[in-house]
Amino acid sequence: MMNYQKYKRFETISLPDRTWPDKHIEKAPIWCSVDLRDGNQALVTPMKIEEKVEMFQTLVDLGFKEIEVGFPSASQIEYDFLRLLIEEHLIPDDVTVQVLTQCREHLIRRTFEALKGLDKAIVHIYNSTSILQRDVVFNKSKEEIKKIATDGCQLVKDLCGEFDGKVILEYSPESFTGTEMDYAVEVCDAVMDVWGATPDNKVIINLPATVEMDTPNVYADQIEYVGRHFKDRNRMILSIHPHNDRGTGVAATELALLAGADRVEGTLFGNGERTGNVDIVTVAMNMFVQGVDPKLDFSHINDVKHVYEKCTKMEVGPRQPYAGQLVFTAFSGSHQDAINKGIHKYRERGSKYWEVPYLPIDPADVNRQYEPIVRINSQSGKGGVAYVMDTIFGYHLPKAMQADFASDVQKISEAEGEVSPERIFDTFNKDYIENEQPLKFVSQKLIDISEDSSNDFEREAIIKLNDHGNIRIIEGYGNGPIDAAKDAFNRNGYPYMHLLDYSEHALTSGSSSKAAAYVCLRAKGTSITEWGVGVHANITTATIKAMISAMNRIYKRLDDSK
Ligand SMILES: CC(=O)SCCNC(=O)CCNC(=O)[C@H](O)C(C)(C)COP(=O)(O)OP(=O)(O)OC[C@H]1O[C@@H](n2cnc3c(N)ncnc32)[C@H](O)[C@@H]1OP(=O)(O)O
Numbered sequence: 204m205m206n207y208q209k210y211k212r213f214e215t216i217s218l219p220d221r222t223w224p225d226k227h228i229e230k231a232p233i234w235c236s237v238d239l240r241d242g243n244q245a246l247v248t249p250m251k252i253e254e255k256v257e258m259f260q261t262l263v264d265l266g267f268k269e270i271e272v273g274f275p276s277a278s279q280i281e282y283d284f285l286r287l288l289i290e291e292h293l294i295p296d297d298v299t300v301q302v303l304t305q306c307r308e309h310l311i312r313r314t315f316e317a318l319k320g321l322d323k324a325i326v327h328i329y330n331s332t333s334i335l336q337r338d339v340v341f342n343k344s345k346e347e348i349k350k351i352a353t354d355g356c357q358l359v360k361d362l363c364g365e366f367d368g369k370v371i372l373e374y375s376p377e378s379f380t381g382t383e384m385d386y387a388v389e390v391c392d393a394v395m396d397v398w399g400a401t402p403d404n405k406v407i408i409n410l411p412a413t414v415e416m417d418t419p420n421v422y423a424d425q426i427e428y429v430g431r432h433f434k435d436r437n438r439m440i441l442s443i444h445p446h447n448d449r450g451t452g453v454a455a456t457e458l459a460l461l462a463g464a465d466r467v468e469g470t471l472f473g474n475g476e477r478t479g480n481v482d483i484v485t486v487a488m489n490m491f492v493q494g495v496d497p498k499l500d501f502s503h504i505n506d507v508k509h510v511y512e513k514c515t516k517m518e519v520g521p522r523q524p525y526a527g528q529l530v531f532t533a534f535s536g537s538h539q540d541a542i543n544k545g546i547h548k549y550r551e552r553g554s555k556y557w558e559v560p561y562l563p564i565d566p567a568d569v570n571r572q573y574e575p576i577v578r579i580n581s582q583s584g585k586g587g588v589a590y591v592m593d594t595i596f597g598y599h600l601p602k603a604m605q606a607d608f609a610s611d612v613q614k615i616s617e618a619e620g621e622v623s624p625e626r627i628f629d630t631f632n633k634d635y636i637e638n639e640q641p642l643k644f645v646s647q648k649l650i651d652i653s654e655d656s657s658n659d660f661e662r663e664a665i666i667k668l669n670d671h672g673n674i675r676i677i678e679g680y681g682n683g684p685i686d687a688a689k690d691a692f693n694r695n696g697y698p699y700m701h702l703l704d705y706s707e708h709a710l711t712s713g714s715s716s717k718a719a720a721y722v723c724l725r726a727k728g729t730s731i732t733e734w735g736v737g738v739h740a741n742i743t744t745a746t747i748k749a750m751i752s753a754m755n756r757i758y759k760r761l762d763d764s765k
């Protein structure tokens with residue numbers, strides 16, 4: 204039994220008239236990437252300058268307009284990186300960089316030194332306000348903690364006089380979720396008063412779930428509650444900064460947006476301290492799949508993943524929403540069947556809206572259309588195998604044949620695990636197209652005899668084949684090519700057959716001038732049925748080859764049953 208009594212819940216506020224549950228996310232928030240600060244500070248090996256530059260440029264390309272580039276007073280590399288961005292003019296006009304500092308005089312002064320030459324910046328100051336940190340870290344009263352914040356704010360204000368650019372103040376009551384809400388409001392209001400915040404000179408008030416402490420609805424209640432209690436909600440931008448300790452950072456962010464947050468700080472793929480910051484890719488893409496413009500461009504998600512993995516040395520997990528290697532892959536049979544049908548219907552109907560079972564997003568929207576959506580293992584069924592044959596190789600297997608072929612593939616997957624598309628195609632070739640024993644097609648001639656009054660048929664088929672090593676030429680008559688070919692086999696001692704099914708189509712993938720024919724034969728007097736496939740530029744040849752393929756399979760069945 205685990206000792207759960209060791210833990211207790213943080214006291215929650217009462218907000219029975221909460222409004223957020225009835226709302227929807229209707230527009231993108233202001234996004235602020237903290238990859239280069241919160242993300243970076245949590246890495247085993249923090250990024251080198253070149254990596255920071257690459258990450259910065261990627262964030263700009265994705266559309267971030269606010270980017271926390273670091274903690275310039277913390278180390279030389281952080282300082283130098285900001286200087287490089289400024290001196291090399293790497294910051295686009297429509298992007299504002301943000302820098303973090305504790306509310307300590309020498310750190311704030313050093314931060315301003317690093318900012319020289321910038322025309323605008325967000326200066327982000329923080330101090331922890333939580334009950335726990337006031338007690339164990341600072342050992343200070345509420346008034347003293349508030350004073351750290353207001354002194355920090357006053358110093359930033361004073362230093363603005365020596366700075367040529369525009370400063371936007373951001374203040375975070377760090378560990379907000381562990382703070383009494385009324386006290387958090389009091390401290391933030393005090394900071395805004397010192398700054399002289401007005402609707403035209405707003406302060407960014409950032410309310411971090413520094414440690415995620417409760418269910419997402421509790422964070423939403425906290426955000427709605429403080430949003431109602433600030434002295435003047437119009438003189439601030441309400442920002443959130445969720446972490447993911449309970450694994451619900453994305454949900455908490457979404458609910459906090461419903462509760463009135465204007466701005467979200469987070470990172471790509473949720474990098475950050477411990478379990479990470481909120482994953483902005485997921486939050487943004489969740490908006491996208493509900494028809495809301497996220498104002499960030501993840502249309503080349505694999506490229507973003509590549510830069511992320513290279514710069515952070517972290518890996519994006521295979522199940523990571525939208526970006527994971529396996530998220531556009533279905534192994535199980537019923538999923539594959541439904542995806543296969545759904546994609547066909549979507550294309551056939553030319554639907555405006557993407558509605559495909561098990562695929563909440565069209566993989567093409569994140570440039571992942573070339574990956575196999577359907578992968579085959581022993582849990583897969585005929586739908587998946589048919590999908591692979593169709594979408595990758597262009598063979599539209601008749602429905603009645605799909606189970607037949609899928610059972611061959613399943614034998615392989617049961618013995619060997621996942622079966623690659625190439626292996627499936629090889630098996631198909633071996634089983635149906637290249638099975639040329641004991642009969643092998645050599646050539647055929649189809650003669651139009653419709654004008655010949657001495658018989659009742661319209662076509663004569665002359666088929667040359669290699670039969671157990673001997674060349675034979677056989678003839679048959681019928682009213683069409685298939686009839687005539689069938690007759691040639693039946694009247695020359697081959698397993699007298701019923702043709703149960705037939706279909707053909709042009710092969711569009713790879714060999715554009717060829718056709719594929721599929722036949723299902725039953726050997727007369729038995730219950731043995733077999734499918735055969737023939738491929739050739741001439742459709743009659745393809746059909747005769749398909750008959751021979753099916754007969755070879757019948758011979759094999761007869762041999763096996765002896
Ligand atoms: C939740 C977050 O992610 S917040 C961001 C955290 N990020 C980082 O800390 C990364 C960069 N930090 C650093 O490199 C270092 O901490 C520095 C350079 C900023 C400061 O270094 P140091 O002064 O040597 O150490 P340290 O950070 O441990 O300082 C602790 C002191 O600062 C005080 N302090 C901590 N945070 C704050 C704050 N936000 N405002 C004011 N004082 C603070 C502590 O109470 C403590 O005071 P004490 O010495 O009187 O006990």
Ligand SMILES: CC(C)C(=O)C(=O)O
Nearest residue numbers: 329375377378411413
């Ligand atoms: C500085 C603050 C915003 C922070 O990183 C946190 O609380 O997680």
